[in-house]
Amino acid sequence: MKKRYGAFVLFVLLFVFWFILSFEFSLEVAIIGLLASLMVVFFNYDLVFNQQAITKLTIRTIIRFFVLIFILIYNIILSNIHVAKIVLSKKMPIDPGFVTIKQKLKKELNQSLYANAITLTPGTLTVDMNKDEIVVHGLLKKYVRDLEGSSLEKAFLDLEGVKNHD
Template sequence: MFALLLLFWVIIDARLSVETVLVGSVASLAILYLNRDLLFSKEEGGPLTGRFFLNFFSLIGTLVVEIIKSNIQVAKIVLSPKMPIDPGFIKIPVKPKKNVNKVLYGNVITLTPGTLTVDIIGDQYIIHALTKDTIKDLEDSVLEEKILRLEVDEK
């Protein structure tokens, strides 16, 4: 988070100098210190190990591939003369335990074209999908496995 805040500071300042980095570092540290309880509770946070980062970047890579595949699927549906759109809602179980990972998976679903996470009610996601095939792909998805792997590494 420090690196992101500092990068944002440097972008806003539009020049890279020693003063910019020093002032940005102080400001970033102050923001992090003052908001430390807002970022993650002790239960939500976890150890940031090499394995965690490896799995996180694996999740990002898989997400990019899935977004590309979904874009192609949606383009085929929309460009087809028959427009085989068969939208629907589905409830799928929430498998991640931590709130951060629940929200992360909901956002991952929304980022892939043709699907939208509408709500999390109890232990179920409510998802709108463009076709019934998309709904089938959501059950036991590769992205869900990647997010669950983030939780397993924290134990």
């Protein structure tokens, strides 16, 4: 019963988010949002609501989530500045390539969210991942290597509840 309640809550949150992003209230927008929200919940039900991925919703977890969002936004802004400096430079000092970094997260949902967060930061793209490693293509390999032990990784580890980050 908890899974169904969780799925319903996720559906409602996605549906509300749909209206926030659409800036329009009409029957067509509501139907499309309803269908999109239902499909997201349906196709991600096993990923989000399996026993391993379930995290207790506590005040601490909510605070850690908002800290994670803040750190992600900070990293996106910082990466934008780095990429802009590279692109605007006459020499364009790039060192592109693939780098494999260790995956310290245990929960599948957190692993996929972390991989997507890496892709959201400009200059990096998650190409492949498994339970132990993430393969990332970066504009500068040094920046990709710096992801291990970064504030973003630590925020995801905190969200997962890992005590020792080493």
